[in-house]
Amino acid sequence: MRELFGTVIGEYNYWAFLILLLIGLHAMISKNNLVKKVIGMSIFQSAIILYYVSTGYKKGSTIPIMAHGHGTEPIHETAGQMVAGFVNPLPHVLMLTAIVVGVSTLGVALALIQKIYRVYGTIEEDEILEKITE
Amino acid sequence: MKLVSLLVTLLLGALLLTAAADFPSWGDPHSPASLHVSDYYIENSLEQTAVPNFVTSILADYRGYDTMFETTVIFCAGLTVLTLLRRSHRKEKKVVTPRPNREDQDLILTSAARMIAPMMQIFALYVVAHGHHSPGGGFQGGVILGASFILLALSYDLQTVLGRLKERVALIMSGIGVAIYAGIGAGCLLLGGNFLDYGVWSKVLGVFGVTPVTARSHGMLGVEIGVAITVMYIMFSLYADLSSGGEMDEGL
Numbered sequence: 001m002r003e004l005f006g007t008v009i010g011e012y013n014y015w016a017f018l019i020l021l022l023i024g025l026h027a028m029i030s031k032n033n034l035v036k037k038v039i040g041m042s043i044f045q046s047a048i049i050l051y052y053v054s055t056g057y058k059k060g061s062t063i064p065i066m067a068h069g070h071g072t073e074p075i076h077e078t079a080g081q082m083v084a085g086f087v088n089p090l091p092h093v094l095m096l097t098a099i100v101v102g103v104s105t106l107g108v109a110l111a112l113i114q115k116i117y118r119v120y121g122t123i124e125e126d127e128i129l130e131k132i133t134e
Numbered sequence: 135m136k137l138v139s140l141l142v143t144l145l146l147g148a149l150l151l152t153a154a155a156d157f158p159s160w161g162d163p164h165s166p167a168s169l170h171v172s173d174y175y176i177e178n179s180l181e182q183t184a185v186p187n188f189v190t191s192i193l194a195d196y197r198g199y200d201t202m203f204e205t206t207v208i209f210c211a212g213l214t215v216l217t218l219l220r221r222s223h224r225k226e227k228k229v230v231t232p233r234p235n236r237e238d239q240d241l242i243l244t245s246a247a248r249m250i251a252p253m254m255q256i257f258a259l260y261v262v263a264h265g266h267h268s269p270g271g272g273f274q275g276g277v278i279l280g281a282s283f284i285l286l287a288l289s290y291d292l293q294t295v296l297g298r299l300k301e302r303v304a305l306i307m308s309g310i311g312v313a314i315y316a317g318i319g320a321g322c323l324l325l326g327g328n329f330l331d332y333g334v335w336s337k338v339l340g341v342f343g344v345t346p347v348t349a350r351s352h353g354m355l356g357v358e359i360g361v362a363i364t365v366m367y368i369m370f371s372l373y374a375d376l377s378s379g380g381e382m383d384e385g386l
Contacts, residue, residue, distance in 0.1 A: 014154040021150075022143045030139035058168060059161035064176070065268065066186040083176050088168035089188035090175065093197060096189070097204045100273055100365075104211030107372040111215040114379055 013054040020047035034116065034123040038109045045102045049095045056091035064089035183350040185266040193271065194354040198330035201357070202315050205364050209312050212305070212368035219380025239290065247289035254282040262362045266351060272358035276365025283370045288386060292378055301374065301382060304367040311364030318356045 027040025262275030332353025
């Protein structure tokens with residue numbers, strides 16, 4: 001039990017991401033308003049971005065830019081030291097593209113909601129369902 | 135619905151929590167994510183591409199295809215929003231009544247925006263052009279450029295900005311941005327390399343003393359410029375469409 005407690009506290013980055021993820025998921029499922037659903041989707045995306053970026057972190061490392069840009073760069077004797085000296089750049093790249101896709105999906109989602117409002121006069125899900133079944 | 139959602143959420147939370155115990159701890163340099171390809175990128179990026187910013191070299195060179203289709207995704211999103219919201223005026227013959235001119239445009243807001251916008255644009259150009267050496271790049275610079283136009287549209291009104299940045303121009307330019315990216319890649323094919331293998335551009339740029347390694351750096355700069363153009367115009371087009379409901383008449 002104590003061991004489990006230690007690992008759970010030691011991995012607090014997963015906690016933060018987990019709580020955000022669950023908030024987003026709950027909003028996406030339970031909210032009736034379509035805009036609120038989209039907000040939930042954005043929170044969900046942020047959770048995943050946070051998770052990926054946190055996996056890239058290495059203790060005692062610096063931003064993944066070499067040679068200049070930051071003055072206090074340690075001298076790397078071996079390739080292994082150099083690798084340990086920089087944050088893993090791959091998750092950053094993947095999340096850069098994920099943010100871009102997030103903006104695109106957000107834009108399209110808002111446009112769809114505007115269109116729905118134009119047709120049905122409401123963006124509450126149950127009211128839309130009523131109007132469809134009528 | 136709320137109960138079902140809560141149940142599903144809590145179940146997922148418990149599942150993920152039990153999985154979290156097996157995850158590598160925070161800041162572990164030997165976590166699986168940072169063991170395989172990322173070491174290769176960190177060790178070889180500077181020798182192979184002459185770009186000190188690993189993120190840029192991975193984004194625009196090692197994973198060039200990914201970024202190219204990323205730009206295409208943005209372009210498609212812009213087109214989708216446009217086609218979803220635009221009403222065909224041919225059918226409806228709807229007369230767009232321009233909103234009565236706002237006499238009470240706030241002086242402080244407009245003058246502040248007028249001063250901030252050029253600064254933002256210069257900074258954005260720096261972010262784009264210096265993306266290899268410092269944090270930045272095409273997406274980031276493009277977003278700042280787009281934001282400067284959105285700021286103007288918010289503080290004046292949409293018509294004022296659309297008078298300077300025509301919607302037709304914005305769409306054509308965003309297409310041109312993608313075409314720059316793909317064109318630089320296709321140029322590599324013409325010069326005898328693989329698609330997006332910027333090193334072969336040294337055959338053309340060699341007269342300026344560009345080696346195959348630095349040619350990669352220049353290729354990335356060109357690609358980033360293409361990305362920035364697309365992102366800037368699509369961001370503004372998204373704002374213009376969403377804020378006016380596709381009418382392009384008044385905005386927020």
